[in-house]
Amino acid sequence: MSLLVDARPLRSSPPFRRVWAGTALSTLGGQLAVVAVLHQTWELTASPVAVGAIGLAQAVPMVVFGIVGGALADAVDRRRLVLGTTLGQMVAAGLLAAQAFAGLDSLAVLLGLVALQSACGALGAPARRTFAARLLPADQVGAGLALFNLGFQVSMLVGPAIAGVVAAAWGVGACYAVDTLTFVAALYGVARLPALPPDGTVTRPGLAAVVAGWRFIAGRPALAGAFLTDLIATVLAMPIALFPVLNADRFGGDPQTLGLFLSAIAVGGIVAGLASGPVTRAHRLGLVMLAAAGVWGVALAAFGMAPALWQALGCLAVAGAADTVSVISRGALVQLATPDAYRGRVSAVEDIVGMAGPYLGNFRAGLVAGATTAGFAAISGGLLCVLGVAAVAMATPALRRPGIAARPPSRKEME
Structure with missing residues (x-):
């Protein structure tokens, strides 16, 4: 038995491969945005309380819209749901870039856009989690999830370092702009999927x-x-x-x-x-x-x-x-x-x-x-x-x- 990561899902399923690549790129872009939000909030307020409010702006929408998203994922076409919510995340990322380049210097606007992006992500996350089980045979589901996790871990390691370089050279607006562009890859991966209606009666x-x-x-x-x-x-x-x-x-x-x-x-x-x-x-x-x-x-x-x-x-x-x-x-x-x-x-x-x-x-x-x-x-x-x-x-x-x-x-x- 090979000790290395099982790459069969990438070879056997082109739809999974596209979704995985798009998700990995958008996760990397998201790490740039995380650093940008932290830096911009500190620059605006120099307040640890305000920095802590970022977590609140993310957590509340995650819980509320995550529950709603779970019910929606069992009632509508999951491909369309994820496509729509990913587009919403992309729009929110674009608005974050716009406020940074425009120099609005508004903590309320910044936290509002963070909450909007978090809500869109939470609404589509339950449906997105089902992709591996729907696109892969049962004996490859674990391998598919391992590949998603590996992409996340790599992004966590290298994303903040890239964000520091980008922010220092071009400002936090450039970090948000990169995040916006990476959602294009995520949209492409989902758009190429077949219809994925739930197998239920909700x-x-x-x-x-x-x-x-x-x-x-x-x-x-x-x-x-x-x-x-x-x-x-x-x-x-x-x-x-x-x-x-x-x-x-x-x-x-x-x-x-x-x-x-x-x-x-x-x-x-x-x-x-x-x-x-x-x-x-x-x-x-x-x-x-x-x-x-x-x-x-x-x-x-x-x-x-x-x-x-x-x-x-x-x-x-x-x-x-x-x-x-x-x-x-x-x-x-x-x-x-x-x-x-x-x-x-x-x-x-x-x-x-x-x-x-x-x-x-x-x-x-x-x-x-x-x-x-x-x-x-x-x-x-x-x-x-x-x-x-x-x-x-x-x-x-x-x-x-x-x-x-x-x-x-x-x-x-x-x-």
Whole structure:
């Protein structure tokens, strides 16, 4: 069995290949926009509160429109939904470029456009998550998700560096302009897809459809256990809020060291993505996910104890690799364990859990560090994560079984 990333989806499915390439380019452009928004907000206000408001402008639309997008994805042609929402993101990126070049210097306009782009992305994200399962055979779905994740990790590593160069040479408006142009590739990839109507009976994407989706998840232990594992790993052990304090306490507060913390996680993720062949071919996806979440907790507890910089960076690299393995295995499990009639709504929950967990986890880390020390917050969070994952593993036998496959929803669930 090859240890390298499984590239079969790129060879066997031209539609998937186009979507993957477009998504990778637009994700890279999005990283330029992230840096530009942070820089522009700081230049306008010099206020950490205003910088923090960026997260709020992104999070609220993600939750609200993510729920709506999940119901829509199970009621309308997913290709058309993603095409429309991607076009909306492109328009928002173009308006961000326009306000920067025009020198409006308005925080309200900036945050409003960030919220608009976030809303458009959240509305289409659940439908987009179903593409791998619809375009690829079942034995390649995990590989397809690994390729998407690898593109994301590479963008996270190189995007901010490119943004710094572009912003320094031509200003933040140029970053927004590049982001706008990269959406052309994303639009092309989606436009070339065949029609992708959902295989379900949802005709009105209202509250009843949303509730039915949550009820479906509650009735599938493998799905509920997968989402609970993700929440445990992020809420209890997310370390990013601790980086500045640990950097100041142990490594002199050098900003370059702070940057190395984030880079170490990304490097670990890229290495794991490039060596993801065995993960994507695994028959016990739930067991792989549980093991990876446990390693994530152990690595972050060790990071909290690391006295030397090289040890701290090594622990973060291991944590980044474990996180990538967990994301890939959980994503494949969720898509394969969910009938197409419910994939949009289940994917919406996956998006919300994936977004809310890190925010709550960083908040928890800050509270614990404030009451004790940053080192204790990292160690205790990592160990609690391991205990929580072990409890989920013991309480959810479905996650330990091989071959998790979707079964058709019952008549009651479809009502």
